[in-house]
Amino acid sequence: MAEVELRGIRKSFSGTEILHDVNVDIPDGEFVALVGPSGCGKSTLLRLLAGLDHPSGGKILIDGNVVNFLPPKRRDIAMVFQSYALYPHMTVARNMAFSLKLKGMAEDEINTRVSEAARMLDLEPLLGRKPSELSGGQRQRVAMGRAVVREPKVFLFDEPLSNLDAKLRVQMRGEIKELHRKLGTTIVYVTHDQIEALTMADRIVVMNAGRVEQIGAPLDVYDRPETTFVAGFVGSPAMNLLPGKLTAGENGTFTSDKGLSLPVGAVPSAFDGRPVICGFRPEHLVAGGTIDAAVSVSEPTGSETLILAKAKGEQITVFVRDRMDARHGERIGLSVSPEQLHFFAPDNGRRMELTADQETVARIA
Incomplete structure:
Protein backbone atom coordinates (compact mmCIF):
# COMPACT_ATOMS: atom_id res chain seq x y z
CA MET A 1 0.00 0.00 0.00
CA ALA A 2 1.14 3.56 -0.61
CA GLU A 3 0.26 7.22 -0.45
CA VAL A 4 -0.17 8.95 -3.82
CA GLU A 5 0.60 12.65 -4.25
CA LEU A 6 -0.04 14.77 -7.34
CA ARG A 7 1.75 18.11 -7.10
CA GLY A 8 1.02 20.86 -9.62
CA ILE A 9 0.47 18.41 -12.47
CA ARG A 10 0.25 19.93 -15.94
CA LYS A 11 -0.05 18.21 -19.30
CA SER A 12 0.05 19.73 -22.78
CA PHE A 13 -0.46 18.21 -26.21
CA SER A 14 0.80 20.20 -29.23
CA GLY A 15 0.84 23.39 -27.20
CA THR A 16 -2.68 22.91 -25.82
CA GLU A 17 -2.78 22.52 -22.04
CA ILE A 18 -5.03 19.64 -20.99
CA LEU A 19 -4.32 19.56 -17.25
CA HIS A 20 -3.89 22.76 -15.25
CA ASP A 21 -2.01 22.64 -11.93
CA VAL A 22 -3.73 19.55 -10.51
CA ASN A 23 -3.06 18.91 -6.81
CA VAL A 24 -4.44 15.81 -5.09
CA ASP A 25 -3.25 13.92 -2.00
CA ILE A 26 -4.44 10.32 -1.64
CA PRO A 27 -3.63 8.75 1.76
CA ASP A 28 -2.50 5.15 2.06
CA GLY A 29 -5.42 2.75 1.63
CA GLU A 30 -7.97 5.32 0.45
CA PHE A 31 -10.45 4.76 -2.40
CA VAL A 32 -10.53 7.94 -4.50
CA ALA A 33 -12.70 8.45 -7.58
CA LEU A 34 -11.78 10.93 -10.32
CA VAL A 35 -15.11 11.97 -11.80
CA GLY A 36 -16.13 14.38 -14.52
CA PRO A 37 -17.56 14.62 -18.04
CA SER A 38 -15.77 13.34 -21.14
CA GLY A 39 -12.76 15.48 -21.95
CA CYS A 40 -12.24 16.78 -18.42
CA GLY A 41 -8.76 15.21 -18.13
CA LYS A 42 -9.44 12.41 -15.66
CA SER A 43 -8.19 9.58 -17.91
CA THR A 44 -5.15 11.64 -18.91
CA LEU A 45 -4.35 12.06 -15.22
CA LEU A 46 -4.67 8.29 -14.67
CA ARG A 47 -2.36 7.60 -17.62
CA LEU A 48 0.24 9.89 -16.08
CA LEU A 49 -0.08 8.08 -12.76
CA ALA A 50 0.25 4.72 -14.51
CA GLY A 51 3.38 5.80 -16.39
CA LEU A 52 1.77 5.48 -19.82
CA ASP A 53 2.58 9.15 -20.42
CA HIS A 54 4.68 11.84 -18.74
CA PRO A 55 3.55 15.16 -17.22
CA SER A 56 4.60 18.47 -18.76
CA GLY A 57 5.08 19.88 -15.26
CA GLY A 58 4.68 19.00 -11.58
CA LYS A 59 5.51 15.87 -9.60
CA ILE A 60 3.90 12.46 -9.14
CA LEU A 61 4.87 10.72 -5.91
CA ILE A 62 4.05 7.14 -4.92
CA ASP A 63 5.04 6.15 -1.40
CA GLY A 64 7.08 9.34 -1.16
CA ASN A 65 9.15 8.68 -4.30
CA VAL A 66 8.98 10.83 -7.42
CA VAL A 67 7.99 8.54 -10.33
CA ASN A 68 7.52 11.04 -13.18
CA PHE A 69 9.76 9.17 -15.59
CA LEU A 70 9.74 5.67 -14.12
CA PRO A 71 8.32 3.02 -16.50
CA PRO A 72 5.03 1.40 -15.45
CA LYS A 73 6.68 -1.88 -14.37
CA ARG A 74 8.80 -0.06 -11.79
CA ARG A 75 5.92 1.85 -10.16
CA ASP A 76 4.38 -1.15 -8.38
CA ILE A 77 0.90 -0.36 -9.67
CA ALA A 78 -1.74 -2.49 -11.37
CA MET A 79 -4.32 -1.18 -13.82
CA VAL A 80 -7.78 -2.49 -14.72
CA PHE A 81 -8.85 -1.28 -18.16
CA GLN A 82 -12.28 -0.52 -19.59
CA SER A 83 -11.69 -3.09 -22.36
CA TYR A 84 -10.57 -5.84 -19.91
CA ALA A 85 -7.46 -6.47 -22.15
CA LEU A 86 -7.52 -10.26 -21.62
CA TYR A 87 -5.50 -12.63 -23.78
CA PRO A 88 -8.16 -14.53 -25.80
CA HIS A 89 -6.06 -17.69 -26.31
CA MET A 90 -5.33 -18.13 -22.58
CA THR A 91 -7.51 -19.60 -19.86
CA VAL A 92 -8.62 -17.53 -16.90
CA ALA A 93 -5.87 -19.07 -14.76
CA ARG A 94 -3.17 -18.32 -17.34
CA ASN A 95 -4.43 -14.78 -17.84
CA MET A 96 -4.16 -14.14 -14.12
CA ALA A 97 -0.73 -15.78 -13.83
CA PHE A 98 0.87 -14.25 -16.93
CA SER A 99 2.45 -11.16 -15.35
CA LEU A 100 3.83 -13.25 -12.47
CA LYS A 101 5.46 -15.67 -14.93
CA LEU A 102 7.12 -12.73 -16.71
CA LYS A 103 8.60 -11.67 -13.36
CA GLY A 104 10.10 -15.15 -12.94
CA MET A 105 8.10 -15.99 -9.82
CA ALA A 106 8.18 -19.57 -8.54
CA GLU A 107 5.34 -21.80 -9.79
CA ASP A 108 4.12 -22.61 -6.27
CA GLU A 109 3.83 -18.91 -5.38
CA ILE A 110 2.01 -18.18 -8.65
CA ASN A 111 -0.51 -20.98 -8.01
CA THR A 112 -1.08 -19.75 -4.46
CA ARG A 113 -1.74 -16.17 -5.55
CA VAL A 114 -4.03 -17.20 -8.40
CA SER A 115 -6.01 -19.52 -6.11
CA GLU A 116 -6.42 -16.81 -3.46
CA ALA A 117 -7.55 -14.22 -5.99
CA ALA A 118 -9.94 -16.69 -7.64
CA ARG A 119 -11.51 -17.51 -4.29
CA MET A 120 -11.83 -13.82 -3.39
CA LEU A 121 -13.52 -12.97 -6.70
CA ASP A 122 -15.59 -16.16 -7.04
CA LEU A 123 -13.65 -17.28 -10.13
CA GLU A 124 -12.71 -20.80 -9.02
CA PRO A 125 -15.26 -22.56 -11.30
CA LEU A 126 -14.03 -20.50 -14.27
CA LEU A 127 -10.26 -21.01 -14.11
CA GLY A 128 -10.23 -23.42 -17.05
CA ARG A 129 -12.34 -21.27 -19.38
CA LYS A 130 -11.20 -18.79 -22.01
CA PRO A 131 -12.47 -15.17 -22.20
CA SER A 132 -14.85 -15.97 -25.08
CA GLU A 133 -16.71 -18.35 -22.74
CA LEU A 134 -17.30 -15.69 -20.09
CA SER A 135 -19.93 -12.99 -19.55
CA GLY A 136 -18.99 -9.33 -19.34
CA GLY A 137 -19.09 -9.33 -15.55
CA GLN A 138 -16.95 -12.47 -15.37
CA ARG A 139 -14.35 -10.94 -17.72
CA GLN A 140 -14.20 -7.86 -15.54
CA ARG A 141 -13.59 -10.03 -12.47
CA VAL A 142 -10.77 -11.79 -14.32
CA ALA A 143 -9.22 -8.41 -15.16
CA MET A 144 -9.46 -7.50 -11.49
CA GLY A 145 -7.98 -10.86 -10.49
CA ARG A 146 -5.03 -10.31 -12.81
CA ALA A 147 -4.36 -7.05 -10.96
CA VAL A 148 -4.91 -8.55 -7.49
CA VAL A 149 -2.33 -11.34 -7.90
CA ARG A 150 0.42 -8.75 -8.42
CA GLU A 151 -0.20 -7.37 -4.88
CA PRO A 152 0.58 -3.81 -6.02
CA LYS A 153 0.86 -0.69 -3.89
CA VAL A 154 -1.83 1.07 -5.93
CA PHE A 155 -4.78 -0.11 -8.04
CA LEU A 156 -5.84 2.04 -11.01
CA PHE A 157 -9.30 1.55 -12.53
CA ASP A 158 -10.13 3.22 -15.87
CA GLU A 159 -13.94 3.27 -16.26
CA PRO A 160 -14.11 -0.51 -15.70
CA LEU A 161 -17.90 -0.79 -15.64
CA SER A 162 -18.87 1.28 -18.68
CA ASN A 163 -19.21 -1.80 -20.93
CA LEU A 164 -21.62 -3.58 -18.58
CA ASP A 165 -25.41 -3.42 -18.45
CA ALA A 166 -27.17 -1.61 -15.61
CA LYS A 167 -27.76 -4.68 -13.43
CA LEU A 168 -24.15 -5.85 -13.75
CA ARG A 169 -22.83 -2.37 -12.97
CA VAL A 170 -24.69 -2.39 -9.66
CA GLN A 171 -23.32 -5.86 -8.85
CA MET A 172 -19.75 -4.96 -9.81
CA ARG A 173 -19.85 -1.75 -7.77
CA GLY A 174 -20.46 -3.87 -4.71
CA GLU A 175 -17.73 -6.35 -5.64
CA ILE A 176 -15.10 -3.64 -6.19
CA LYS A 177 -16.03 -1.99 -2.89
CA GLU A 178 -15.79 -5.35 -1.10
CA LEU A 179 -12.43 -6.01 -2.77
CA HIS A 180 -11.13 -2.72 -1.39
CA ARG A 181 -12.40 -3.62 2.07
CA LYS A 182 -10.56 -6.95 1.99
CA LEU A 183 -7.28 -5.68 0.54
CA GLY A 184 -7.08 -2.16 1.99
CA THR A 185 -4.96 -1.10 -1.00
CA THR A 186 -4.98 2.46 -2.36
CA ILE A 187 -7.40 2.73 -5.30
CA VAL A 188 -7.67 5.50 -7.89
CA TYR A 189 -10.86 4.99 -9.88
CA VAL A 190 -11.78 6.99 -13.00
CA THR A 191 -15.43 7.29 -14.04
CA HIS A 192 -17.81 9.67 -15.80
CA ASP A 193 -20.70 8.15 -13.81
CA GLN A 194 -21.21 10.28 -10.71
CA ILE A 195 -23.43 7.56 -9.16
CA GLU A 196 -20.42 5.20 -9.20
CA ALA A 197 -18.28 7.86 -7.56
CA LEU A 198 -20.86 8.69 -4.88
CA THR A 199 -21.58 5.07 -3.92
CA MET A 200 -18.06 3.60 -3.98
CA ALA A 201 -15.37 6.12 -3.06
CA ASP A 202 -14.07 7.42 0.27
CA ARG A 203 -13.47 10.75 -1.47
CA ILE A 204 -14.23 12.08 -4.92
CA VAL A 205 -12.25 14.51 -7.07
CA VAL A 206 -14.59 16.41 -9.39
CA MET A 207 -12.79 17.58 -12.55
CA ASN A 208 -13.81 20.02 -15.26
CA ALA A 209 -11.79 21.20 -18.27
CA GLY A 210 -8.51 19.93 -16.82
CA ARG A 211 -8.98 21.51 -13.40
CA VAL A 212 -10.03 20.19 -10.01
CA GLU A 213 -13.36 21.77 -9.06
CA GLN A 214 -13.80 20.15 -5.65
CA ILE A 215 -12.38 17.36 -3.48
CA GLY A 216 -14.27 15.81 -0.59
CA ALA A 217 -16.30 12.96 0.86
CA PRO A 218 -19.16 12.07 -1.51
CA LEU A 219 -21.98 13.34 0.70
CA ASP A 220 -20.04 16.51 1.60
CA VAL A 221 -19.67 17.31 -2.09
CA TYR A 222 -23.33 16.51 -2.68
CA ASP A 223 -24.55 18.62 0.25
CA ARG A 224 -22.18 21.58 -0.23
CA PRO A 225 -21.11 21.94 -3.87
CA GLU A 226 -18.43 24.62 -4.21
CA THR A 227 -19.31 25.66 -7.77
CA THR A 228 -22.27 25.65 -10.13
CA PHE A 229 -20.48 23.00 -12.19
CA VAL A 230 -20.29 20.61 -9.22
CA ALA A 231 -23.89 21.44 -8.28
CA GLY A 232 -25.08 20.58 -11.77
CA PHE A 233 -22.88 17.53 -12.30
CA VAL A 234 -23.07 15.70 -8.96
CA GLY A 235 -26.54 14.38 -8.34
CA SER A 236 -29.13 12.74 -10.57
CA PRO A 237 -31.33 14.44 -11.55
CA ALA A 238 -29.19 17.58 -11.53
CA MET A 239 -29.70 20.52 -9.19
Whole structure:
Protein backbone atom coordinates (compact mmCIF):
# COMPACT_ATOMS: atom_id res chain seq x y z
CA MET A 1 0.00 0.00 0.00
CA ALA A 2 1.14 3.56 -0.61
CA GLU A 3 0.26 7.22 -0.45
CA VAL A 4 -0.17 8.95 -3.82
CA GLU A 5 0.60 12.65 -4.25
CA LEU A 6 -0.04 14.77 -7.34
CA ARG A 7 1.75 18.11 -7.10
CA GLY A 8 1.02 20.86 -9.62
CA ILE A 9 0.47 18.41 -12.47
CA ARG A 10 0.25 19.93 -15.94
CA LYS A 11 -0.05 18.21 -19.30
CA SER A 12 0.05 19.73 -22.78
CA PHE A 13 -0.46 18.21 -26.21
CA SER A 14 0.80 20.20 -29.23
CA GLY A 15 0.84 23.39 -27.20
CA THR A 16 -2.68 22.91 -25.82
CA GLU A 17 -2.78 22.52 -22.04
CA ILE A 18 -5.03 19.64 -20.99
CA LEU A 19 -4.32 19.56 -17.25
CA HIS A 20 -3.89 22.76 -15.25
CA ASP A 21 -2.01 22.64 -11.93
CA VAL A 22 -3.73 19.55 -10.51
CA ASN A 23 -3.06 18.91 -6.81
CA VAL A 24 -4.44 15.81 -5.09
CA ASP A 25 -3.25 13.92 -2.00
CA ILE A 26 -4.44 10.32 -1.64
CA PRO A 27 -3.63 8.75 1.76
CA ASP A 28 -2.50 5.15 2.06
CA GLY A 29 -5.42 2.75 1.63
CA GLU A 30 -7.97 5.32 0.45
CA PHE A 31 -10.45 4.76 -2.40
CA VAL A 32 -10.53 7.94 -4.50
CA ALA A 33 -12.70 8.45 -7.58
CA LEU A 34 -11.78 10.93 -10.32
CA VAL A 35 -15.11 11.97 -11.80
CA GLY A 36 -16.13 14.38 -14.52
CA PRO A 37 -17.56 14.62 -18.04
CA SER A 38 -15.77 13.34 -21.14
CA GLY A 39 -12.76 15.48 -21.95
CA CYS A 40 -12.24 16.78 -18.42
CA GLY A 41 -8.76 15.21 -18.13
CA LYS A 42 -9.44 12.41 -15.66
CA SER A 43 -8.19 9.58 -17.91
CA THR A 44 -5.15 11.64 -18.91
CA LEU A 45 -4.35 12.06 -15.22
CA LEU A 46 -4.67 8.29 -14.67
CA ARG A 47 -2.36 7.60 -17.62
CA LEU A 48 0.24 9.89 -16.08
CA LEU A 49 -0.08 8.08 -12.76
CA ALA A 50 0.25 4.72 -14.51
CA GLY A 51 3.38 5.80 -16.39
CA LEU A 52 1.77 5.48 -19.82
CA ASP A 53 2.58 9.15 -20.42
CA HIS A 54 4.68 11.84 -18.74
CA PRO A 55 3.55 15.16 -17.22
CA SER A 56 4.60 18.47 -18.76
CA GLY A 57 5.08 19.88 -15.26
CA GLY A 58 4.68 19.00 -11.58
CA LYS A 59 5.51 15.87 -9.60
CA ILE A 60 3.90 12.46 -9.14
CA LEU A 61 4.87 10.72 -5.91
CA ILE A 62 4.05 7.14 -4.92
CA ASP A 63 5.04 6.15 -1.40
CA GLY A 64 7.08 9.34 -1.16
CA ASN A 65 9.15 8.68 -4.30
CA VAL A 66 8.98 10.83 -7.42
CA VAL A 67 7.99 8.54 -10.33
CA ASN A 68 7.52 11.04 -13.18
CA PHE A 69 9.76 9.17 -15.59
CA LEU A 70 9.74 5.67 -14.12
CA PRO A 71 8.32 3.02 -16.50
CA PRO A 72 5.03 1.40 -15.45
CA LYS A 73 6.68 -1.88 -14.37
CA ARG A 74 8.80 -0.06 -11.79
CA ARG A 75 5.92 1.85 -10.16
CA ASP A 76 4.38 -1.15 -8.38
CA ILE A 77 0.90 -0.36 -9.67
CA ALA A 78 -1.74 -2.49 -11.37
CA MET A 79 -4.32 -1.18 -13.82
CA VAL A 80 -7.78 -2.49 -14.72
CA PHE A 81 -8.85 -1.28 -18.16
CA GLN A 82 -12.28 -0.52 -19.59
CA SER A 83 -11.69 -3.09 -22.36
CA TYR A 84 -10.57 -5.84 -19.91
CA ALA A 85 -7.46 -6.47 -22.15
CA LEU A 86 -7.52 -10.26 -21.62
CA TYR A 87 -5.50 -12.63 -23.78
CA PRO A 88 -8.16 -14.53 -25.80
CA HIS A 89 -6.06 -17.69 -26.31
CA MET A 90 -5.33 -18.13 -22.58
CA THR A 91 -7.51 -19.60 -19.86
CA VAL A 92 -8.62 -17.53 -16.90
CA ALA A 93 -5.87 -19.07 -14.76
CA ARG A 94 -3.17 -18.32 -17.34
CA ASN A 95 -4.43 -14.78 -17.84
CA MET A 96 -4.16 -14.14 -14.12
CA ALA A 97 -0.73 -15.78 -13.83
CA PHE A 98 0.87 -14.25 -16.93
CA SER A 99 2.45 -11.16 -15.35
CA LEU A 100 3.83 -13.25 -12.47
CA LYS A 101 5.46 -15.67 -14.93
CA LEU A 102 7.12 -12.73 -16.71
CA LYS A 103 8.60 -11.67 -13.36
CA GLY A 104 10.10 -15.15 -12.94
CA MET A 105 8.10 -15.99 -9.82
CA ALA A 106 8.18 -19.57 -8.54
CA GLU A 107 5.34 -21.80 -9.79
CA ASP A 108 4.12 -22.61 -6.27
CA GLU A 109 3.83 -18.91 -5.38
CA ILE A 110 2.01 -18.18 -8.65
CA ASN A 111 -0.51 -20.98 -8.01
CA THR A 112 -1.08 -19.75 -4.46
CA ARG A 113 -1.74 -16.17 -5.55
CA VAL A 114 -4.03 -17.20 -8.40
CA SER A 115 -6.01 -19.52 -6.11
CA GLU A 116 -6.42 -16.81 -3.46
CA ALA A 117 -7.55 -14.22 -5.99
CA ALA A 118 -9.94 -16.69 -7.64
CA ARG A 119 -11.51 -17.51 -4.29
CA MET A 120 -11.83 -13.82 -3.39
CA LEU A 121 -13.52 -12.97 -6.70
CA ASP A 122 -15.59 -16.16 -7.04
CA LEU A 123 -13.65 -17.28 -10.13
CA GLU A 124 -12.71 -20.80 -9.02
CA PRO A 125 -15.26 -22.56 -11.30
CA LEU A 126 -14.03 -20.50 -14.27
CA LEU A 127 -10.26 -21.01 -14.11
CA GLY A 128 -10.23 -23.42 -17.05
CA ARG A 129 -12.34 -21.27 -19.38
CA LYS A 130 -11.20 -18.79 -22.01
CA PRO A 131 -12.47 -15.17 -22.20
CA SER A 132 -14.85 -15.97 -25.08
CA GLU A 133 -16.71 -18.35 -22.74
CA LEU A 134 -17.30 -15.69 -20.09
CA SER A 135 -19.93 -12.99 -19.55
CA GLY A 136 -18.99 -9.33 -19.34
CA GLY A 137 -19.09 -9.33 -15.55
CA GLN A 138 -16.95 -12.47 -15.37
CA ARG A 139 -14.35 -10.94 -17.72
CA GLN A 140 -14.20 -7.86 -15.54
CA ARG A 141 -13.59 -10.03 -12.47
CA VAL A 142 -10.77 -11.79 -14.32
CA ALA A 143 -9.22 -8.41 -15.16
CA MET A 144 -9.46 -7.50 -11.49
CA GLY A 145 -7.98 -10.86 -10.49
CA ARG A 146 -5.03 -10.31 -12.81
CA ALA A 147 -4.36 -7.05 -10.96
CA VAL A 148 -4.91 -8.55 -7.49
CA VAL A 149 -2.33 -11.34 -7.90
CA ARG A 150 0.42 -8.75 -8.42
CA GLU A 151 -0.20 -7.37 -4.88
CA PRO A 152 0.58 -3.81 -6.02
CA LYS A 153 0.86 -0.69 -3.89
CA VAL A 154 -1.83 1.07 -5.93
CA PHE A 155 -4.78 -0.11 -8.04
CA LEU A 156 -5.84 2.04 -11.01
CA PHE A 157 -9.30 1.55 -12.53
CA ASP A 158 -10.13 3.22 -15.87
CA GLU A 159 -13.94 3.27 -16.26
CA PRO A 160 -14.11 -0.51 -15.70
CA LEU A 161 -17.90 -0.79 -15.64
CA SER A 162 -18.87 1.28 -18.68
CA ASN A 163 -19.21 -1.80 -20.93
CA LEU A 164 -21.62 -3.58 -18.58
CA ASP A 165 -25.41 -3.42 -18.45
CA ALA A 166 -27.17 -1.61 -15.61
CA LYS A 167 -27.76 -4.68 -13.43
CA LEU A 168 -24.15 -5.85 -13.75
CA ARG A 169 -22.83 -2.37 -12.97
CA VAL A 170 -24.69 -2.39 -9.66
CA GLN A 171 -23.32 -5.86 -8.85
CA MET A 172 -19.75 -4.96 -9.81
CA ARG A 173 -19.85 -1.75 -7.77
CA GLY A 174 -20.46 -3.87 -4.71
CA GLU A 175 -17.73 -6.35 -5.64
CA ILE A 176 -15.10 -3.64 -6.19
CA LYS A 177 -16.03 -1.99 -2.89
CA GLU A 178 -15.79 -5.35 -1.10
CA LEU A 179 -12.43 -6.01 -2.77
CA HIS A 180 -11.13 -2.72 -1.39
CA ARG A 181 -12.40 -3.62 2.07
CA LYS A 182 -10.56 -6.95 1.99
CA LEU A 183 -7.28 -5.68 0.54
CA GLY A 184 -7.08 -2.16 1.99
CA THR A 185 -4.96 -1.10 -1.00
CA THR A 186 -4.98 2.46 -2.36
CA ILE A 187 -7.40 2.73 -5.30
CA VAL A 188 -7.67 5.50 -7.89
CA TYR A 189 -10.86 4.99 -9.88
CA VAL A 190 -11.78 6.99 -13.00
CA THR A 191 -15.43 7.29 -14.04
CA HIS A 192 -17.81 9.67 -15.80
CA ASP A 193 -20.70 8.15 -13.81
CA GLN A 194 -21.21 10.28 -10.71
CA ILE A 195 -23.43 7.56 -9.16
CA GLU A 196 -20.42 5.20 -9.20
CA ALA A 197 -18.28 7.86 -7.56
CA LEU A 198 -20.86 8.69 -4.88
CA THR A 199 -21.58 5.07 -3.92
CA MET A 200 -18.06 3.60 -3.98
CA ALA A 201 -15.37 6.12 -3.06
CA ASP A 202 -14.07 7.42 0.27
CA ARG A 203 -13.47 10.75 -1.47
CA ILE A 204 -14.23 12.08 -4.92
CA VAL A 205 -12.25 14.51 -7.07
CA VAL A 206 -14.59 16.41 -9.39
CA MET A 207 -12.79 17.58 -12.55
CA ASN A 208 -13.81 20.02 -15.26
CA ALA A 209 -11.79 21.20 -18.27
CA GLY A 210 -8.51 19.93 -16.82
CA ARG A 211 -8.98 21.51 -13.40
CA VAL A 212 -10.03 20.19 -10.01
CA GLU A 213 -13.36 21.77 -9.06
CA GLN A 214 -13.80 20.15 -5.65
CA ILE A 215 -12.38 17.36 -3.48
CA GLY A 216 -14.27 15.81 -0.59
CA ALA A 217 -16.30 12.96 0.86
CA PRO A 218 -19.16 12.07 -1.51
CA LEU A 219 -21.98 13.34 0.70
CA ASP A 220 -20.04 16.51 1.60
CA VAL A 221 -19.67 17.31 -2.09
CA TYR A 222 -23.33 16.51 -2.68
CA ASP A 223 -24.55 18.62 0.25
CA ARG A 224 -22.18 21.58 -0.23
CA PRO A 225 -21.11 21.94 -3.87
CA GLU A 226 -18.43 24.62 -4.21
CA THR A 227 -19.31 25.66 -7.77
CA THR A 228 -22.27 25.65 -10.13
CA PHE A 229 -20.48 23.00 -12.19
CA VAL A 230 -20.29 20.61 -9.22
CA ALA A 231 -23.89 21.44 -8.28
CA GLY A 232 -25.08 20.58 -11.77
CA PHE A 233 -22.88 17.53 -12.30
CA VAL A 234 -23.07 15.70 -8.96
CA GLY A 235 -26.54 14.38 -8.34
CA SER A 236 -29.13 12.74 -10.57
CA PRO A 237 -31.33 14.44 -11.55
CA ALA A 238 -29.19 17.58 -11.53
CA MET A 239 -29.70 20.52 -9.19
CA ASN A 240 -32.03 23.29 -10.36
CA LEU A 241 -30.00 26.48 -10.96
CA LEU A 242 -31.82 29.78 -11.47
CA PRO A 243 -30.22 33.22 -11.98
CA GLY A 244 -31.82 36.12 -10.13
CA LYS A 245 -31.43 38.63 -7.30
CA LEU A 246 -31.70 38.73 -3.52
CA THR A 247 -33.81 41.06 -1.42
CA ALA A 248 -32.42 41.70 2.07
CA GLY A 249 -34.33 41.56 5.35
CA GLU A 250 -35.33 39.26 8.18
CA ASN A 251 -37.63 37.54 5.69
CA GLY A 252 -35.45 37.96 2.62
CA THR A 253 -36.33 36.54 -0.77
CA PHE A 254 -34.75 35.34 -3.96
CA THR A 255 -36.46 36.38 -7.19
CA SER A 256 -35.42 34.70 -10.42
CA ASP A 257 -34.92 36.65 -13.64
CA LYS A 258 -38.32 35.38 -14.81
CA GLY A 259 -40.12 36.29 -11.60
CA LEU A 260 -40.18 33.09 -9.50
CA SER A 261 -39.92 34.13 -5.84
CA LEU A 262 -38.55 31.92 -3.05
CA PRO A 263 -38.33 32.71 0.69
CA VAL A 264 -34.70 32.68 1.86
CA GLY A 265 -34.86 33.68 5.52
CA ALA A 266 -32.55 36.34 6.93
CA VAL A 267 -30.51 38.09 4.22
CA PRO A 268 -27.88 40.67 5.33
CA SER A 269 -28.21 44.15 3.87
CA ALA A 270 -24.87 43.74 2.03
CA PHE A 271 -26.64 41.32 -0.32
CA ASP A 272 -29.63 43.49 -1.15
CA GLY A 273 -30.13 43.54 -4.91
CA ARG A 274 -27.12 41.30 -5.51
CA PRO A 275 -27.24 39.05 -8.59
CA VAL A 276 -26.87 35.38 -7.59
CA ILE A 277 -27.55 31.91 -8.91
CA CYS A 278 -29.91 30.02 -6.62
CA GLY A 279 -29.74 26.22 -6.56
CA PHE A 280 -32.01 23.60 -5.04
CA ARG A 281 -32.12 19.86 -5.55
CA PRO A 282 -35.18 18.26 -7.21
CA GLU A 283 -35.81 16.00 -4.19
CA HIS A 284 -36.01 19.03 -1.87
CA LEU A 285 -39.10 20.35 -3.65
CA VAL A 286 -42.16 19.04 -1.80
CA ALA A 287 -45.83 19.03 -2.71
CA GLY A 288 -47.94 21.76 -1.15
CA GLY A 289 -46.77 25.36 -1.12
CA THR A 290 -46.85 28.72 -2.82
CA ILE A 291 -44.86 27.79 -5.93
CA ASP A 292 -47.52 27.39 -8.61
CA ALA A 293 -46.16 25.02 -11.27
CA ALA A 294 -47.60 23.43 -14.40
CA VAL A 295 -46.54 19.87 -15.19
CA SER A 296 -44.76 19.49 -18.54
CA VAL A 297 -43.61 15.86 -18.30
CA SER A 298 -44.16 13.16 -15.70
CA GLU A 299 -41.90 10.10 -15.61
CA PRO A 300 -43.04 7.42 -13.12
CA THR A 301 -40.35 4.84 -12.35
CA GLY A 302 -42.32 2.65 -9.97
CA SER A 303 -41.46 3.81 -6.47
CA GLU A 304 -40.47 7.34 -7.57
CA THR A 305 -41.70 10.03 -9.95
CA LEU A 306 -39.63 12.54 -11.94
CA ILE A 307 -41.55 15.66 -12.97
CA LEU A 308 -40.52 18.48 -15.31
CA ALA A 309 -42.59 21.57 -14.59
CA LYS A 310 -42.76 25.29 -15.31
CA ALA A 311 -43.20 27.92 -12.61
CA LYS A 312 -43.30 31.60 -13.67
CA GLY A 313 -41.62 30.56 -16.91
CA GLU A 314 -38.75 28.78 -15.11
CA GLN A 315 -38.14 25.13 -16.03
CA ILE A 316 -37.70 23.15 -12.80
CA THR A 317 -37.18 19.47 -12.04
CA VAL A 318 -39.06 17.78 -9.19
CA PHE A 319 -38.13 14.35 -7.83
CA VAL A 320 -40.82 12.73 -5.71
CA ARG A 321 -39.86 9.61 -3.75
CA ASP A 322 -43.36 8.21 -4.14
CA ARG A 323 -45.91 7.46 -6.82
CA MET A 324 -47.57 10.63 -8.07
CA ASP A 325 -50.21 10.73 -10.79
CA ALA A 326 -49.28 14.08 -12.36
CA ARG A 327 -50.42 14.71 -15.92
CA HIS A 328 -49.39 17.21 -18.58
CA GLY A 329 -50.84 20.65 -17.88
CA GLU A 330 -51.89 19.81 -14.32
CA ARG A 331 -51.05 22.52 -11.79
CA ILE A 332 -49.29 21.58 -8.58
CA GLY A 333 -48.21 23.57 -5.53
CA LEU A 334 -44.59 23.18 -4.42
CA SER A 335 -42.28 24.52 -1.74
CA VAL A 336 -38.62 24.31 -0.79
CA SER A 337 -37.12 25.00 2.63
CA PRO A 338 -34.73 27.98 2.86
CA GLU A 339 -32.20 25.62 4.47
CA GLN A 340 -32.07 23.65 1.20
CA LEU A 341 -31.15 26.63 -0.99
CA HIS A 342 -27.62 27.13 -2.33
CA PHE A 343 -26.24 30.40 -3.67
CA PHE A 344 -23.44 30.96 -6.16
CA ALA A 345 -21.74 34.03 -7.61
CA PRO A 346 -22.82 34.50 -11.25
CA ASP A 347 -19.42 35.76 -12.42
CA ASN A 348 -17.28 32.76 -11.37
CA GLY A 349 -19.83 30.18 -10.20
CA ARG A 350 -18.27 29.95 -6.72
CA ARG A 351 -20.37 29.17 -3.67
CA MET A 352 -21.65 32.10 -1.57
CA GLU A 353 -22.66 32.08 2.08
CA LEU A 354 -25.25 34.66 3.13
CA THR A 355 -23.34 36.01 6.12
CA ALA A 356 -22.52 39.57 7.12
CA ASP A 357 -18.81 39.02 7.86
CA GLN A 358 -16.42 41.47 6.23
CA GLU A 359 -14.62 38.83 4.15
CA THR A 360 -17.83 37.74 2.47
CA VAL A 361 -18.98 41.30 1.86
CA ALA A 362 -15.63 42.21 0.32
CA ARG A 363 -15.70 39.14 -1.92
CA ILE A 364 -19.07 39.98 -3.44
CA ALA A 365 -18.59 43.76 -3.62
